[in-house]
Amino acid sequence: xxxxxxxxxxxxxxxxxxxxxxxxxxxxxxxxxxxxxxxxxxxxxxxxxxxxxxxxxxxxxxxxxxxxxxxxxxxxxxxxxxxxxxxxxxxxxxxxxxxxxxxxxxxxxxxxxxxxxxxxxxxxxxxxxxxxxxxxxxxxxxxxxxxxxxxxxxxxxxxxx
Numbered sequence: 001x002x003x004x005x006x007x008x009x010x011x012x013x014x015x016x017x018x019x020x021x022x023x024x025x026x027x028x029x030x031x032x033x034x035x036x037x038x039x040x041x042x043x044x045x046x047x048x049x050x051x052x053x054x055x056x057x058x059x060x061x062x063x064x065x066x067x068x069x070x071x072x073x074x075x076x077x078x079x080x081x082x083x084x085x086x087x088x089x090x091x092x093x094x095x096x097x098x099x100x101x102x103x104x105x106x107x108x109x110x111x112x113x114x115x116x117x118x119x120x121x122x123x124x125x126x127x128x129x130x131x132x133x134x135x136x137x138x139x140x141x142x143x144x145x146x147x148x149x150x151x152x153x154x155x156x157x158x159x160x161x
Contacts, residue, residue, distance in 0.1 A: 003090045009045050028082065035078055038071050042082070043112075047122060050083040054111045066107040072139065072148055073101055079115035080135040080152040087117065087125040092156040097132055100151040109142030115152075130157045 002010070012023045024045055029036040038060050044051040052075065054060065060071040077096060088094045115137040117125075124131060132155035139148045 003086075003088060006047060006086045009086065028078070032078065032081075035074060038074055040075060040078055045082060045086065047086045048083070048117050048119070050079050050086075050113075050115045052079050052082070052113050054113075056107075056109050056111075064106070067111055069101070069103060072103075072107065072111060073099065073150075075111055075113045076101065076115075076137045076139060076148070076150040076152060079113035080137050080154060083115045083117050084125075084135055084154045084156075087122050088156045089126070091159055092130070093159055095155045095157065097153040097155045098151075099153070102149040103147065104149060105145075105147050107141045107147045108145075111139055111141055113137055113139045125156065131155065 008027060009024065012020055012027070015023060021041060021043055024042040025040070028040070028042055038054060039057060041053050042050070043053060054067060054071060054075045056067050060067050062068040077099060081094065081096065085094050115135055117135060121133055124133065132153055135152050135154055137150045137152060138146060139150060141147050
């Protein structure tokens with residue numbers, strides 16, 4: 001079931017390839033203004049997969065020159081929220097229910113987050129009036145390793161009470 005967000009993404013996919021990341025990122029920032037402060041860039045959006053990146057720039061660095069833990073958490077939340085939001089009905093509100101982050105080692109350079117939904121998860125979001133689910137996200141750094149293990153639990157509820 002297409003929602004307003006997914007219809008917009010489908011229109012962007014009709015634009016020239018080189019423009020798509022820019023348009024998707026601008027649209028995301030218009031809805032999630034806090035994310036704009038970090039400089040997240042959207043690389044790919046579909047109803048089952050989202051890939052976004054965060055450069056290791058001064059404004060998101062910690063005291064040792066790596067990406068700050070909270071900026072990495074925002075990256076994970078954004079990736080899962082986007083893929084989840086692609087599927088939630090306009091009649092429902094998506095809500096982050098919980099996030100668990102386990103920092104395994106120091107982050108090296110830029111980060112890439114890849115969040116995915118299975119077709120079973122997409123079907124559940126489309127068929128159930130409300131619910132919740134864990135959405136997997138893998139964050140890798142420039143060494144192609146995963147310095148963080150993340151678990152994001154998202155819920156959806158009806159806008160009407």
